[in-house]
Structures are given as structure tokens and as C-alpha cells.
Amino acid sequence: METIRLDAENMKTAAEAHSYLMEKLELPSYYGKNLDALYDVLCEREETRIVLEHTEQGGDYFAKVKRVLLDAARENGQLYVEEAQMPKKYRLIALDMDGTVLNDEKVMTERVEQSIHDALSCGIEVVFNSGRSLAEMEPFLKRFPDMSYLIGASGALVLDLKKDQVISLQAIDPEIIRELKEAAAGRDIIFHAFSEGRSYFGHDHVWKLTEHLMGPYAATLPDLSGQVEDLFDEILEKGMRTEKFNLYHTCTEERERTRAKLPGFTEKAELVNSEIASLEITAKGVNKGEGIRRLAEHLQIPVEETVMIGDADNDLAGLRAAGLAIGMGNCNENVRAVADRITADNNHDGCALAIEELVRAWKDQD
Numbered sequence: 001m002e003t004i005r006l007d008a009e010n011m012k013t014a015a016e017a018h019s020y021l022m023e024k025l026e027l028p029s030y031y032g033k034n035l036d037a038l039y040d041v042l043c044e045r046e047e048t049r050i051v052l053e054h055t056e057q058g059g060d061y062f063a064k065v066k067r068v069l070l071d072a073a074r075e076n077g078q079l080y081v082e083e084a085q086m087p088k089k090y091r092l093i094a095l096d097m098d099g100t101v102l103n104d105e106k107v108m109t110e111r112v113e114q115s116i117h118d119a120l121s122c123g124i125e126v127v128f129n130s131g132r133s134l135a136e137m138e139p140f141l142k143r144f145p146d147m148s149y150l151i152g153a154s155g156a157l158v159l160d161l162k163k164d165q166v167i168s169l170q171a172i173d174p175e176i177i178r179e180l181k182e183a184a185a186g187r188d189i190i191f192h193a194f195s196e197g198r199s200y201f202g203h204d205h206v207w208k209l210t211e212h213l214m215g216p217y218a219a220t221l222p223d224l225s226g227q228v229e230d231l232f233d234e235i236l237e238k239g240m241r242t243e244k245f246n247l248y249h250t251c252t253e254e255r256e257r258t259r260a261k262l263p264g265f266t267e268k269a270e271l272v273n274s275e276i277a278s279l280e281i282t283a284k285g286v287n288k289g290e291g292i293r294r295l296a297e298h299l300q301i302p303v304e305e306t307v308m309i310g311d312a313d314n315d316l317a318g319l320r321a322a323g324l325a326i327g328m329g330n331c332n333e334n335v336r337a338v339a340d341r342i343t344a345d346n347n348h349d350g351c352a353l354a355i356e357e358l359v360r361a362w363k364d365q366d
Helices: 014-025 035-043 059-075 110-122 134-141 174-184 231-236 252-260 288-299 313-321 333-338 350-364
Strands: 002-007 048-053 079-083 092-095 125-129 149-152 157-160 165-169 190-195 198-202 226-228 244-248 269-274 278-283 306-310 324-327
Touching: 002 014, 014 035, 014 059, 035 059, 048 059, 059 079, 092 288, 092 350, 110 125, 110 350, 125 134, 125 288, 134 149, 134 198, 149 288, 157 288, 165 288, 174 231, 174 244, 174 278, 190 231, 198 231, 226 231, 252 278, 269 313, 288 306, 288 313, 306 313, 306 350, 313 324, 313 333, 324 333
Parallel strands: 002 048, 048 079, 092 125, 092 306, 125 149, 198 226, 306 324
Antiparallel strands: 149 157, 157 165, 190 198, 190 244, 244 278, 269 278
């Protein structure tokens, strides 16, 4: 994807703005040199990432140009517009996995991997802040021996990978699990629990992932998970400590049916939509934002110097907690509403582009 950096200081008047845009964007000679013409050509433009620099110096006319750029980006899914605003060194970068680090094929590209290594080599702490268990993360962590920490289970588990030590583990009250059992009784729902970093399914449930709209995980999750005869019995009778509990449904209507069976549940636990028709449950107050806060406190890093990059509802708490919130180009409208910046989508190395920008800012301040 082509990246073009536009300096707002060169767009303070209409005349200089359109001459500058013609040159930088290589617009055709028939370009009309007005805002309507700019919108039209941008809506037809192929994959391009535009980074706006020194926006505070742009003035009134630049503000109009910026609005046109953003409007065109909303219309044209191949156009990405963001501001290069790096007022400080960000010392901790937290990354969602699915839809962020991974593309739609659940693959981490070489560019994304290299950007993470580059940030780590600069002294920036980069961590995966994932809804996955440690067991599910281990194949990825093998590629990052230079990574020191992990936030897993949607913030319920924070680990020191080098010392193999738990920094924080917040388990769900067994009574919450009992309510989930009652809400799911007699229904076609897959149950999935995380216990101290391990992944567990009820007997034979792991083989039904595709019909419960979790097909992208069907090839890997069975080999990374244990199976028990009765998952609820393991938790309620045998005392399995559970930091996260997932319910996988066959459709979104079934997920809403589960929610309806849990009135007042959100006053006692965190209940978040994920994937297509899944529900994620953690202890009250536990989310990706709390994971960032706990790790930042452990590392004595001000939370204002942290970054979260994500795309979905289960990333919202992390985005709100971080000093800088970056939404993926494929993010939903809830994420777009809280993000400070939007990068390219997960199929066009948006995560890498954001990290590379952070690394440049870090090096510029050395």
C-alpha cells in the first residue's frame, strides 16, 4: 500500500493547498483544484494511506481539506487517513490479536512481525493483549523470544514471560459460572474455559467449532486445549480456577437469548460480545483496559504512555484506558468512536503501519 505524508503547513490557503495536493497525490492535469474535485478523485483512488503532519499548524483551509479527506475515506474503503500525532514517547504498546495483529486468514504477516521486533529492540514494551488463553498464544510467542510480558484472557491474566510468573490473575466467582450453567441448560452452546493459562472444553465440544461460527479456530484450537467430561463440574465441584469463560452460539439471535436469561448480570461480571456470536465472561472490573493498567503499574509506566491497537467491542476498555487509542481500518463503529487514530485494515498491515509510526516517533526523540 502506498503511504503519502501531507504537511498541513503547505495547505493554509486554497491556492497552495491544491497545488501541493496535485504534486503529492499525483493528481491528473484536469483536476479542478477545489474541494469537490478533491473528494471525487479521492473516492476513486486505489489503496492509499495518507498521514497528516503538523495538523495544528494548518489553519482554517486545511481544516476543510482534512474534512474532505476523512469523508472520502469513509466512502472509499481503499483510502486511509490518519494524523501523525506523537506528542510523547509511548513506552508500552498493547496489541489485540484477531482482526489486528492477524489478518482474516489468522496469519501474522512478516511486516507485522518485523515491526514488533523493531519496537522491542528500541526498548518499547510490546505485549499481546488478547482474549485468548496462554495455551492459544504459545505458538505466536515462540516467534517473539524478545517479548517479556503477556496480557491474556481479556485482561484477567497478566504474565511475566521471562520469569514464568503470574503478575495478576483474577478468577471468576463460581456463582457466576452457576448462573451461566442455568442460562445455557438444554441449549446448543459450546462452553470454553481458561484456567491459569490453560484452555479447556467440555467433552466433544471442541469438534463443533465450525457450526458455532468459530471456524477459523477449528484447525488449531483442538490441539491447544484439554477436554473434560463436564466443564461445569470441574469448576463448580472440583474448584478449577477460571479467569475467563466463553460461550459460543450458532447465531447472534442465540447469543441475545443468553443475554436475556442473565438480567442484571453485568452488575456482577463483565459480559462482552466477541467474534460473530460469542460471549466472553470475566470477573467484574476485568477487561483489556484493566490488564493494561496492571501491567503498566507493575512496570512503573504511566498509563498515559501506553498504546492500545484494536478493532472490536472487546477492545473498547483497552482503547479507553490507553494513552493513545488506535483503531484498525476494519474496526467497528464503536471502536471508531473512541479511537484517537485509525490505521489501515488488518489485511493491509495496518498494525505494522501504526507500530512503525510509533517507532519513528521514539527514535526522533532520542
